[in-house]
Amino acid sequence: MEKKIRVLVAKPGLDGHDRGAKVIAASLTDAGMEVIYTGLHQTPEKIVRTAIEEDVDVIGLSVLSGAHMSIFPKVMELLKKEKKTDILLTGGGIIPAEDMEELQKLGVGRLFGPGTQSKDVAEYIIEWHKNRK
Amino acid sequence: MNYPDLIDDFKQKKRGALARVITLVDNEEDEGIEFLKENYEKRKDSFRIGITGPPGVGKSSLVNHLLERFAKKYENVGVIAIDPSSPFTGGALLGDRLRMQKSYEFENVFIRSIASRGSLGGLSTSTENISQVMESFGMDVILIETVGVGQSELDIMEITDIVIVVLVPESGDSIQAMKAGLMEIGDIFVVNKSDRDGADRAVEFIKSSLSFKKNIKNNETPVIKTSASNEDNIDSLFLAIEDRMKFLNDSDELKMKREQRREREVKDILRDLFIKSIDKLIKNMENVNASPYEKAKKILEKTGFNFTEDLWKKR
Ligand SMILES: Nc1nc2c(ncn2[C@@H]2O[C@H](COP(=O)(O)OP(=O)(O)OP(=O)(O)O)[C@@H](O)[C@H]2O)c(=O)[nH]1
Ligand SMILES: [Mg+2]
Numbered sequence: 001m002e003k004k005i006r007v008l009v010a011k012p013g014l015d016g017h018d019r020g021a022k023v024i025a026a027s028l029t030d031a032g033m034e035v036i037y038t039g040l041h042q043t044p045e046k047i048v049r050t051a052i053e054e055d056v057d058v059i060g061l062s063v064l065s066g067a068h069m070s071i072f073p074k075v076m077e078l079l080k081k082e083k084k085t086d087i088l089l090t091g092g093g094i095i096p097a098e099d100m101e102e103l104q105k106l107g108v109g110r111l112f113g114p115g116t117q118s119k120d121v122a123e124y125i126i127e128w129h130k131n132r133k
Numbered sequence: 134m135n136y137p138d139l140i141d142d143f144k145q146k147k148r149g150a151l152a153r154v155i156t157l158v159d160n161e162e163d164e165g166i167e168f169l170k171e172n173y174e175k176r177k178d179s180f181r182i183g184i185t186g187p188p189g190v191g192k193s194s195l196v197n198h199l200l201e202r203f204a205k206k207y208e209n210v211g212v213i214a215i216d217p218s219s220p221f222t223g224g225a226l227l228g229d230r231l232r233m234q235k236s237y238e239f240e241n242v243f244i245r246s247i248a249s250r251g252s253l254g255g256l257s258t259s260t261e262n263i264s265q266v267m268e269s270f271g272m273d274v275i276l277i278e279t280v281g282v283g284q285s286e287l288d289i290m291e292i293t294d295i296v297i298v299v300l301v302p303e304s305g306d307s308i309q310a311m312k313a314g315l316m317e318i319g320d321i322f323v324v325n326k327s328d329r330d331g332a333d334r335a336v337e338f339i340k341s342s343l344s345f346k347k348n349i350k351n352n353e354t355p356v357i358k359t360s361a362s363n364e365d366n367i368d369s370l371f372l373a374i375e376d377r378m379k380f381l382n383d384s385d386e387l388k389m390k391r392e393q394r395r396e397r398e399v400k401d402i403l404r405d406l407f408i409k410s411i412d413k414l415i416k417n418m419e420n421v422n423a424s425p426y427e428k429a430k431k432i433l434e435k436t437g438f439n440f441t442e443d444l445w446k447k448r
């Protein structure tokens with residue numbers, strides 16, 4: 001049976017907009033992925049627990065609240081603790097270029113800014129998945 | 134991680150290992166099949182509870198409340214939440230977990246979202262296999278949520294011990310049409326969203342349309358109205374489930390159900406293997422125009438399978 005790319009799409013933080021996350025979830029589904037959507041207000045602990053239970057290949061976080069410099073490192077740290085660094089951590093939001101660079105140094109994957117086409121995200125994940133093996 | 138290490142972790146009850154074995158099984162990978170073979174006899178049956186009903190009636194929201202109650206009472210609780218895959222893209226949006234936020238309060242709850250995929254054996258084979266993995270892990274109870282449309286409702290009945298059918302007040306009008314499917318498989322009926330109008334009427338309607346159903350020991354099929362939003366009457370539902378569990382345990386029903394399930398599993402596997410292995414033979418038949426019976430007979434002869442003439446005549 002063909003292996004499906006499994007992705008967790010979550011919206012951490014306190015702000016209440018998940019439209020962006022939903023659009024991404026839908027477009028990744030259209031690209032043939034199995035997308036676990038867990039909605040708003042997810043803590044890093046919940047995100048990592050879900051990622052483990054669902055055995056996802058990718059975690060995609062939508063962070064609009066400006067909290068990206070705390071959320072991405074925290075999730076990364078928990079993934080390391082759980083020895084799950086083979087999971088790709090990616091996402092999007094309003095993230096300045098220098099922050100992106102710093103996060104990537106921690107092992108976070110590509111991050112997408114405002115105005116990103118959702119198909120670009122799908123393409124990035126498919127490309128990453130191909131090169132992984 | 135290599136397979137022996139994975140199994141070590143699994144035995145140490147690491148949830149990551151459970152998750153990975155489920156993936157192997159769900160993908161029908163060799164190691165997954167090996168796991169099922171090796172662990173089948175060692176595992177202990179969990180109580181499997183199916184929750185089904187039309188889209189959006191509140192199945193996941195109910196599971197959210199139920200898992201809390203099960204988690205407090207039992208050592209290990211598994212949830213399998215199934216959503217359909219798109220036949221066009223092969224993708225699936227698995228959103229049940231969104232409504233199951235209480236699970237994070239309990240370390241002894243494990244949820245897995247599963248896409249129905251286009252698998253040949255249908256939903257039942259993969260869900261059955263994943264249930265078996267959870268049983269090997271030591272789950273006492275497994276809650277299985279699936280949308281009740283078309284064939285899937287029969288599948289859910291075959292792989293579970295109890296089926297809960299969830300409807301809403303507005304379902305009343307369409308119950309007549311559902312008789313053949315959902316109405317026949319439920320051991321317990323729920324009218325959820327009873328915070329809205331018409332719940333009592335729906336309960337009456339369901340009760341009257343259930344009267345055709347002969348019940349074992351003349352037990353009336355429970356019809357319970359709940360509101361998952363207000364956490365209303367969930368305890369009654371939980372009680373009804375426990376009553377049913379007790380009844381099944383105390384009678385021969387459960388044993389019979391599980392025996393039937395085991396027989397069916399063997400048949401499913403045989404059917405699958407047989408069809409796969411004769412595919413080439415069918416395509417390479419010499420006389421393309423021969424009757425299907427003639428062809429079938431030829432293939433059976435070739436496989437050396439010993440069928441009796443009697444069985445043949447009955448066809
Ligand atoms: N008013 C009201 N709304 C409810 C109740 N239970 C669930 N809902 C809402 O109904 C919607 C669907 O709930 P879910 O629990 O996702 O329903 P479901 O049957 O699991 O849906 P699918 O898995 O998509 O078929 C959500 O918006 C819930 O908030 C209820 O008791 N009353
Ligand atoms: Mg649901």
